Amino acid sequence: MAEEVSSQMNSLSISETNPSSSATISLVSGDDIVFKVEPTIAKEMETVQSFIDETDGKITTIPLPNISSHDLPYVIEYCEKSIAGKITKEFEAEFVKKLNNEEVKELFLAANYLNIKKLLDFLSQVIADRIANKSVEYVRRYFGIENDFTPEEEAKLREELAWTFTGVDPDDEDEN
Amino acid sequence: MAKNMLRPKPTLTSLLRRRKQPHLTLTSLLRRRKQPHPTLTSLLRRWKQPHPTLTSPLRRRKQPHLTLTSPLRRRKQPHLTLMSPLRRRKQPHPSLTSWIGRRKHPHLTLTSPLRRQKQPHLTLTSPLRRRKQPHPSLTSWIGRRKQPHRTLTRRKQPEPSLHIPLDLVAEILCRFSMKQLTQLRCVSKSWNSLISEDSKFAKKQLRLSSSCQGRHHLILKSREFPHLHFPISTIFSSKEATMSGYYLKGESIGGNVSTCDGILCYMIGNSSVLLCNPSTRKFITLPFLEFPHQGNVEMIYTLLYDRFIHSYKVIALNAHHATNREVYVHILGTHCWTRIQDFPSPHQLLFNKDSSLTFEGPREGIFVSDSVNWLVSAFIVSFDLEKGSYQRRMVSGFIVSLDLEKGSYQKLSLPVSNLHFTASCFVSLGTLRGCLSYVLSGASFADIWIMKEFANQKSWTKLFTVPYLKSWDFCRIPKVLYISEDDQVLMETLMIGIRNHRVLVYDSINNTYSFPEFQNNIRLPLNTVLQVYVESLISPF
Numbered sequence: 001m002a003e004e005v006s007s008q009m010n011s012l013s014i015s016e017t018n019p020s021s022s023a024t025i026s027l028v029s030g031d032d033i034v035f036k037v038e039p040t041i042a043k044e045m046e047t048v049q050s051f052i053d054e055t056d057g058k059i060t061t062i063p064l065p066n067i068s069s070h071d072l073p074y075v076i077e078y079c080e081k082s083i084a085g086k087i088t089k090e091f092e093a094e095f096v097k098k099l100n101n102e103e104v105k106e107l108f109l110a111a112n113y114l115n116i117k118k119l120l121d122f123l124s125q126v127i128a129d130r131i132a133n134k135s136v137e138y139v140r141r142y143f144g145i146e147n148d149f150t151p152e153e154e155a156k157l158r159e160e161l162a163w164t165f166t167g168v169d170p171d172d173e174d175e176n
Numbered sequence: 177m178a179k180n181m182l183r184p185k186p187t188l189t190s191l192l193r194r195r196k197q198p199h200l201t202l203t204s205l206l207r208r209r210k211q212p213h214p215t216l217t218s219l220l221r222r223w224k225q226p227h228p229t230l231t232s233p234l235r236r237r238k239q240p241h242l243t244l245t246s247p248l249r250r251r252k253q254p255h256l257t258l259m260s261p262l263r264r265r266k267q268p269h270p271s272l273t274s275w276i277g278r279r280k281h282p283h284l285t286l287t288s289p290l291r292r293q294k295q296p297h298l299t300l301t302s303p304l305r306r307r308k309q310p311h312p313s314l315t316s317w318i319g320r321r322k323q324p325h326r327t328l329t330r331r332k333q334p335e336p337s338l339h340i341p342l343d344l345v346a347e348i349l350c351r352f353s354m355k356q357l358t359q360l361r362c363v364s365k366s367w368n369s370l371i372s373e374d375s376k377f378a379k380k381q382l383r384l385s386s387s388c389q390g391r392h393h394l395i396l397k398s399r400e401f402p403h404l405h406f407p408i409s410t411i412f413s414s415k416e417a418t419m420s421g422y423y424l425k426g427e428s429i430g431g432n433v434s435t436c437d438g439i440l441c442y443m444i445g446n447s448s449v450l451l452c453n454p455s456t457r458k459f460i461t462l463p464f465l466e467f468p469h470q471g472n473v474e475m476i477y478t479l480l481y482d483r484f485i486h487s488y489k490v491i492a493l494n495a496h497h498a499t500n501r502e503v504y505v506h507i508l509g510t511h512c513w514t515r516i517q518d519f520p521s522p523h524q525l526l527f528n529k530d531s532s533l534t535f536e537g538p539r540e541g542i543f544v545s546d547s548v549n550w551l552v553s554a555f556i557v558s559f560d561l562e563k564g565s566y567q568r569r570m571v572s573g574f575i576v577s578l579d580l581e582k583g584s585y586q587k588l589s590l591p592v593s594n595l596h597f598t599a600s601c602f603v604s605l606g607t608l609r610g611c612l613s614y615v616l617s618g619a620s621f622a623d624i625w626i627m628k629e630f631a632n633q634k635s636w637t638k639l640f641t642v643p644y645l646k647s648w649d650f651c652r653i654p655k656v657l658y659i660s661e662d663d664q665v666l667m668e669t670l671m672i673g674i675r676n677h678r679v680l681v682y683d684s685i686n687n688t689y690s691f692p693e694f695q696n697n698i699r700l701p702l703n704t705v706l707q708v709y710v711e712s713l714i715s716p717f
Binding site: 125144147158165 | 339340344345347348349351352353355356358359360361362363364365366367368457
């Protein structure tokens with residue numbers, strides 16, 4: 001397994017190019033897929049842009065080891081729409097419809113890593129909507145959180161907060 | 177690379193397939209074959225010259241020249257260059273987390289610097305030796321492998337693999353309704369303390385809920401029923417407003433209800449104040465306020481947030497006409513009331529020694545733009561020969577504003593300075609859309625104004641004129657409570673004839689009215705006080 005993984009490293013390289021000759025920015029995903037994007041897209045990604053700025057635009061190949069080639073196209077798509085001013089409710093609904101819970105979380109972390117405020121806000125809301133009205137147990141599973149209360153502590157807290165525990169939706173089956 | 181670039185955007189199916197079996201699909205095998213298979217040599221070469229793309233761009237951002245030019249410096253971060261791709265592939269999500277953590281705390285997240293120091297430092301010249309001596313990070317990685325492999329078992333187990341750090345969880349949680357947020361305190365200890373104790377989180381949540389209509393509630397307070405709460409959105413959607421209610425102990429809760437950042441401020445008797453956050457159900461009674469003259473007391477309490485000292489305060493004004501109108505302030509968390517400069521005399525403010533003018537008010541203080549504002553109305557009293565009685569006619573009014581920063585009062589003009597109405601008018605101050613607002617409700621109209629730029633009297637803007645309503649003669653608008661995102665105006669109306677309050681919604685776009693019905697057809701007697709508050713976690717007590 002490890003070998004397979006490291007084999008992917010070969011295709012990586014940093015290219016130093018003259019900024020005037022190269023208009024596009026190459027974003028390299030964690031699994032070494034290169035995505036060429038317009039510099040305007042890179043501007044939307046604050047992390048990428050500040051990297052470009054600090055190297056005076058000489059480096060146009062940006063490794064994004066934390067972002068998979070699965071997630072990056074979504075991020076780019078969102079940024080493209082954002083630049084075009086075409087982020088509508090319909091687009092957003094369509095955008096998240098095709099994403100399962102894990103993918104939304106991955107994109108959420110990617111948006112945070114790339115520092116894309118709009119996408120982060122949007123995905124925060126998506127996650128909030130998806131777990132709205134769900135039970136505590138469901139939310140624990142969703143975020144992969146271990147319950148560190150003792151049964152007594154939890155029972156006591158639940159009793160204290162009993163007034164809020166009405167009208168909770170039944171848990172869905174695994175949605176992934 | 178060019179090939180990859182031209183590759184059509186992956187479809188969902190292909191992506192899913194790849195994700196399920198990342199290393200085994202035909203596509204990936206073929207792709208890999210095109211790339212030179214990593215021989216030992218190539219791996220060694222790479223070790224000698226750690227791949228620059230795998231160092232953190234962020235780290236590099238901070239030391240751009242050093243990391244790009246000197247491999248020695250990069251040696252200090254061997255984990256990143258050597259191990260992180262492996263970790264990332266195997267456990268992509270934890271490494272994402274640690275990356276994000278690293279972004280914020282660059283020095284804290286390198287997982288085991290101490291352990292690394294204990295082992296002989298790895299040199300670039302001995303890659304083979306290094307292989308025999310497992311790299312500390314490899315060890316730790318192997319250690320981690322013993323845990324169930326999350327990525328691969330993901331499809332079988334519902335257990336999610338992604339861990340979202342708490343500061344990012346906060347980004348999501350601040351969007352929840354107060355009810356669910358409170359439930360989620362049971363998730364874990366760290367969530368519990370984030371939701372119930374973290375003042376930064378409470379402020380973030382308040383910022384979001386203040387701009388969200390769904391997080392506002394109407395409260396009805398009366399001596400005749402418990403305190404009732406209605407989500408504002410149900411009132412606008414003209415569904416029957418469902419309520420929740422509770423009793424506050426103490427029969428003598430009277431007067432106005434002041435609100436700030438989701439906290440309600442009730443007066444108990446004249447000298448005592450109860451603060452209560454209905455969202456958290458926490459409350460506190462403030463220390464007793466003692467006056468020099470107990471007889472002439474008519475208190476107005478106003479809750480506010482003083483951002484210059486980062487504290488909540490209650491300002492108490494004795495508005496009784498026979499007093500000096502003394503003003504006291506209590507800072508939450510302290511044990512006393514302090515007297516500050518007296519409320520200025522209306523005659524002084526108007527430069528008017530005309531003794532035929534009498535002043536009324538103020539009745540409530542409005543906190544907005546770092547100031548507390550009280551409305552004072554001026555009346556002329558004249559003897560009506562026909563009716564054979566004294567008549568009071570409102571002729572003008574003004575605002576007395578206490579600047580929290582300077583601690584001084586100033587007079588602000590109203591948008592309409594002179595009133596010449598024969599029938600009685602209602603005037604009131606409030607806050608609408610974050611601005612100081614003024615409502616003037618006469619016999620055939622009601623005008624709603626806001627001061628767009630505080631203390632700039634030229635910025636008074638008329639938002640709406642609520643037109644003539646059937647039986648308007650018997651109906652006044654003492655208060656405008658809220659304006660919805662789609663310009664529906666929620667108002668308190670006083671039905672003079674039947675001596676009742678009602679809640680009126682005026683749809684300014686379609687120019688229509690409705691009187692929303694409350695559950696159980698509750699009637700609102702004259703002593704009802706209506707107030708709108710926002711859901712918040714703020715409990716400075």
